[in-house]
Amino acid sequence: MPKITRRQFIKLAAGTTAAYTMVGSIESQANHSEKVRRIVEKRGAIQGKVVVIGGGAGGATAAKYIRKADPSIEVTLIEPKEYYYTCFMSNEVLAGERAMQSIKFGYDGLAKYGIKVVHSLATGIDSVTKQVTTQSGETFNYDRLIVSPGIDFQWEAIEGYDERVAEQIPHAWQAGQQTVLLRQQLEAMKDGGTVIIASPPNPFRCPPGPYERASLIAHYLKQHKPKSKILILDAKEKFSKQGLFTQGWQELYGYGTDNSMIEWLPPSQGGGEVVRVDAKEMAVYAGDFEDRYRGQVINIIPPQKAGKIAVDSGLVDETGWCPINKKTFESTRQPDIHLIGDACTATKMPKSGYAANSQAKICALSIVASLQGKEIGNPSYLNTCYSLIGKDYGVSVAAVYRLQDNMITPVEGAGGVSPMDASVEDRKREVLYAQSWFKNITDDIFG
Amino acid sequence: MIIKKYALLLASGLMLSTSAWATDWDLSILVGNCIGCHGPEGSSLGPATPTIAGLEEDTFVEAMEEFKEGERPSTIMERIAKGYTQQEFEQMASYFSKQPFVRHTQEVDAQKAKKGHHLHRKYCEKCHEDNGYTDHEGSGILAGQWMPNLQFNLADFHAGVRNMPRKMKKRMQKMIKRYGENSLENLVHFYGSQTRTDVKRDKDHDSDDHDSDDDSDSD
Numbered sequence: 001m002p003k004i005t006r007r008q009f010i011k012l013a014a015g016t017t018a019a020y021t022m023v024g025s026i027e028s029q030a031n032h033s034e035k036v037r038r039i040v041e042k043r044g045a046i047q048g049k050v051v052v053i054g055g056g057a058g059g060a061t062a063a064k065y066i067r068k069a070d071p072s073i074e075v076t077l078i079e080p081k082e083y084y085y086t087c088f089m090s091n092e093v094l095a096g097e098r099a100m101q102s103i104k105f106g107y108d109g110l111a112k113y114g115i116k117v118v119h120s121l122a123t124g125i126d127s128v129t130k131q132v133t134t135q136s137g138e139t140f141n142y143d144r145l146i147v148s149p150g151i152d153f154q155w156e157a158i159e160g161y162d163e164r165v166a167e168q169i170p171h172a173w174q175a176g177q178q179t180v181l182l183r184q185q186l187e188a189m190k191d192g193g194t195v196i197i198a199s200p201p202n203p204f205r206c207p208p209g210p211y212e213r214a215s216l217i218a219h220y221l222k223q224h225k226p227k228s229k230i231l232i233l234d235a236k237e238k239f240s241k242q243g244l245f246t247q248g249w250q251e252l253y254g255y256g257t258d259n260s261m262i263e264w265l266p267p268s269q270g271g272g273e274v275v276r277v278d279a280k281e282m283a284v285y286a287g288d289f290e291d292r293y294r295g296q297v298i299n300i301i302p303p304q305k306a307g308k309i310a311v312d313s314g315l316v317d318e319t320g321w322c323p324i325n326k327k328t329f330e331s332t333r334q335p336d337i338h339l340i341g342d343a344c345t346a347t348k349m350p351k352s353g354y355a356a357n358s359q360a361k362i363c364a365l366s367i368v369a370s371l372q373g374k375e376i377g378n379p380s381y382l383n384t385c386y387s388l389i390g391k392d393y394g395v396s397v398a399a400v401y402r403l404q405d406n407m408i409t410p411v412e413g414a415g416g417v418s419p420m421d422a423s424v425e426d427r428k429r430e431v432l433y434a435q436s437w438f439k440n441i442t443d444d445i446f447g
Numbered sequence: 448m449i450i451k452k453y454a455l456l457l458a459s460g461l462m463l464s465t466s467a468w469a470t471d472w473d474l475s476i477l478v479g480n481c482i483g484c485h486g487p488e489g490s491s492l493g494p495a496t497p498t499i500a501g502l503e504e505d506t507f508v509e510a511m512e513e514f515k516e517g518e519r520p521s522t523i524m525e526r527i528a529k530g531y532t533q534q535e536f537e538q539m540a541s542y543f544s545k546q547p548f549v550r551h552t553q554e555v556d557a558q559k560a561k562k563g564h565h566l567h568r569k570y571c572e573k574c575h576e577d578n579g580y581t582d583h584e585g586s587g588i589l590a591g592q593w594m595p596n597l598q599f600n601l602a603d604f605h606a607g608v609r610n611m612p613r614k615m616k617k618r619m620q621k622m623i624k625r626y627g628e629n630s631l632e633n634l635v636h637f638y639g640s641q642t643r644t645d646v647k648r649d650k651d652h653d654s655d656d657h658d659s660d661d662d663s664d665s666d
């Protein structure tokens with residue numbers, strides 16, 4: 001028998017745990033984790049401390065997957081909210097087709113993985129002492145830090161619009177109270193009113209989101225307030241899944257006819273970026289000529305940037321988003337700090353919930369590997385986005401990515417959007433698959 | 448003594464993970480991408496996206512190949528399958544074949560399920576063994592699969608947009624000729640009603656139940 005020291009054994013056993021846990025074949029994960037935990041506890045060898053800032057689709061997934069891969073790593077998750085409301089499927093809530101309760105998720109699920117959940121706001125990162133400070137004054141040491149703060153808004157880009165005004169004219173681009181507010185306004189609106197949606201310039205969270213929102217609000221209005229209209233003022237000349245949305249709007253909401261429920265105005269057609277909001281007059285000003293539009297309900301989706309903690313900690317570049325190593329998601333500006341989800345620049349992945357979840361797993365395992373002095377190989381990334389255009393009308397976009405020339409590159413010949421000539425039956429099926437995706441991914445993130 | 452015990456444990460561990468540790472993380476990342484739609488360890492929480500756990504490796508690989516070639520109809524899987532190599536299909540198949548098929552309670556009509564059980568015994572059990580619990584030679588796992596998914600698949604088979612083995616086509620035609628198209632729905636309810644975690648061989652045939660091969664061709 002070769003002689004090994006106890007220290008060597010722990011290191012190697014932890015590596016074996018990773019293999020066992022991931023392939024999960026012979027012993028149950030629980031049994032093996034328990035075995036390693038007992039050995040590690042006895043020897044006092046902790047593989048490392050990871051702090052995660054942000055408990056959304058990115059952060060919660062990363063925290064869980066680190067613990068699944070290596071339970072000897074201590075994980076602390078810092079998230080101010082006691083409950084997370086998913087932006088995804090919140091458009092169904094706006095349409096009255098889904099309850100708020102169904103997009104609400106707590107953190108008890110994560111606690112059972114032995115993740116320490118701290119409900120406070122992370123206010124500072126000291127990359128020299130490797131400490132995170134929270135609003136309550138607590139500090140947390142880390143060997144590796146994952147920052148998954150989501151988005152913040154470029155309030156300064158729109159005159160007359162800020163956090164305070166948003167309490168009257170919602171963005172609902174962070175779900176929760178904002179979702180409820182916008183829904184209440186839609187319910188209160190009289191028949192014949194106009195709903196204005198301001199769609200921001202690229203890049204922003206959830207590229208098809210504003211158009212799914214328009215679709216589902218149209219679905220609601222068609223049933224309850226059929227004389228009403230939706231006006232999309234777009235900063236962009238084209239948008240995600242445009243062909244499919246246009247076709248769906250034609251089939252369901254009279255798009256292209258005089259009775260169209262939805263009007264989409266890009267810059268070239270008198271629309272453009274909303275540059276000013278007059279809350280008192282319930283008017284917005286859009287485009288180069290600042291054309292004035294009035295609405296009974298106004299939904300401003302402002303231009304975006306990385307979440308505040310990332311900006312304050314010098315993790316963003318001139319784009320307002322965080323540059324990263326696209327394999328490990330480590331910041332290119334600070335060592336041992338990783339950025340995932342909306343806040344990072346993971347081109348060509350879009351800023352989506354699925355992308356954050358996919359990135360989180362790659363980041364988590366990169367960190368586990370790194371703490372063991374190793375590296376992951378060539379990662380595989382995935383994004384799938386469902387959009388609901390009507391009650392029985394769903395479409396999707398998918399992409400499988402590999403790392404190529406430091407770009408997260410879609411595999412050629414794969415991916416793409418739902419076909420334009422799909423059958424009625426297929427559009428129906430995609431709605432059920434969208435609902436299934438929602439159940440499965442939220443269980444993966446929070447369960 | 449203690450060193451020996453650790454060394455044994457270590458050696459067994461190393462033997463089971465003979466591939467470099469890095470690739471086990473890569474495998475985890477690869478299959479991790481499927482979880483978002485197909486559920487924890489491949490057991491979907493529904494309502495429609497199918498569970499992909501517990502299949503034989505060949506069945507899994509063949510399904511992915513058929514999606515990739517456009518031979519099996521899908522809404523999204525063709526676009527996704529095209530993103531992976533043959534080797535990746537095999538890695539996924541190996542992983543998911545070892546995961547348990549976790550079954551959930553679905554809304555089942557007991558009458559339909561009962562009729563479906565009779566139909567299954569007569570027309571399907573021969574290849575879809577053990578009341579559809581056992582995947583054998585590509586039969587897949589039907590018992591406890593999400594009912595909308597079963598319904599989609601049967602509709603696609605029936606409409607001819609998805610290919611089936613000649614034997615299956617013959618039996619399905621026989622069944623629909625004798626029992627009508629409602630027989631498909633009855634089968635769906637039967638399979639959806641199956642939530643056992645243990646699989647038993649179905650030995651209790653009613654005396655007047657028989658396999659459809661026993662029918663004369665004029666039936």
